[in-house]
Amino acid sequence: MRIRVFHETNYTYEHPARNLIQVLRLRPRDHDGQYVRRWRIEPSIDGRISEREDGFGNVVHWFTADEPAESLTIRVTGEVDTNEMHGVVRGTVERLPDEFYLRDSDLALASEPIQAFARAVREAGDASPLPCLHRLLAAVHEKVVFEPGPTSASTTAAQSFEQAKGVCQDLTHIFIAAARHLEIPTRYVSGYFHRDDGMVDQEAGHSWVESLVPNLGWVGFDPAHGIATTEAHIRVAVGLDYLGAAPIRGSRMGGGTETLDVKLRVEQSQATVQS
Incomplete structure (x- = not known):
């Protein structure tokens, strides 16, 4: 099966939030029965993003915003090929x-x-x-x-x-x-x-x-x-x-009340998966 994912996490702050840091566990890895064809993580504001591996072996991205922000969107798009492994x-x-x-x-x-x-x-x-x-x-x-x-x-x-x-x-x-x-x-x-x-x-x-x-x-x-x-x-x-x-965990200074909105679409791609 080829699965296409569109995942958007939107944060809106009452006041500009400073020192925004987001820890992202949003990228799958290849293993038997799962092959990542393409995967992209895009923050909506300027900042620095680095990739590392945590103690569990997960791929982790650290995003640090350059400037205070009134909103932040983390957008994930990708396609993964999967095979039945019966669990x-x-x-x-x-x-x-x-x-x-x-x-x-x-x-x-x-x-x-x-x-x-x-x-x-x-x-x-x-x-x-x-x-x-x-x-x-x-x-x-x-x-x-x-x-x-x-x-x-x-x-x-x-x-x-x-x-x-x-x-x-x-x-x-x-x-x-x-x-x-x-x-x-x-x-x-x-x-x-x-x-x-x-x-x-x-x-x-x-x-x-x-x-x-x-x-x-x-x-x-x-x-x-x-x-x-x-x-x-x-x-x-x-x-x-x-x-x-957790897919996203973060910290900030200030910002007041935070509003969270998630949009997620998971669908089967019409493309044929080659066996």
């Missing part, structure tokens, strides 16, 4: 030991209710990692209703689990917390998802998880949709939770 993730850049992804993280801590939920999933059948993860995928998808709006970027897994509703980020954090409680290394993934229902205009990017399965490697699970990852997923960045893989 198995291979050929990725790995900078950390697998056991690192057993660490607790602020947004994905397993509260006592999540721990009990995870144990019940494990005890419901074959306790080996792969079948257990598939049951966990189904259980999270059934337990937590996808509902845009009730949570924020700082909402924890425990809070989302208690409310039993949230967005893809929230379901992802609950899955991570439960899987780590079961001693399965699991990480947060941010990226894009091409919907098959004809809805190409979306409100935000997507998130899912990757869990480590012995003798198979990293496997992607999308609890928001209740499926293993497919060729419709574009993998961009990973982290222990959202904070390590």
Whole structure:
């Protein structure tokens, strides 16, 4: 599948904001089943942009504005070729030991209710990692209703689990917390998802998880949709939770109230992908 992405993040400030710095994790990397044909990141104002790699192996761009600004737009355009890997993730850049992804993280801590939920999933059948993860995928998808709006970027897994509703980020954090409680290394993934229902205009990017399965490697699970990852997923960045893989995080001085608007279009290109 060839997927075309147009992603525009618009910030408007009440007063000119000074010392604007934006940390961007917006560029996907090549790996088995994913090839980046073209990708461009364009800030709307003058400044300096540098590329580096973070500790997770993500491509990170640092943008520093030259002058105070009343608004800033970060525009991303690109095309990616994907192949069906049935959830198995291979050929990725790995900078950390697998056991690192057993660490607790602020947004994905397993509260006592999540721990009990995870144990019940494990005890419901074959306790080996792969079948257990598939049951966990189904259980999270059934337990937590996808509902845009009730949570924020700082909402924890425990809070989302208690409310039993949230967005893809929230379901992802609950899955991570439960899987780590079961001693399965699991990480947060941010990226894009091409919907098959004809809805190409979306409100935000997507998130899912990757869990480590012995003798198979990293496997992607999308609890928001209740499926293993497919060729419709574009993998961009990973982290222990959202904070390590957030598409854009930044800082500024002054500026007053900030208004954020996101435009995202993810569609299948009509061009033929050569096998």
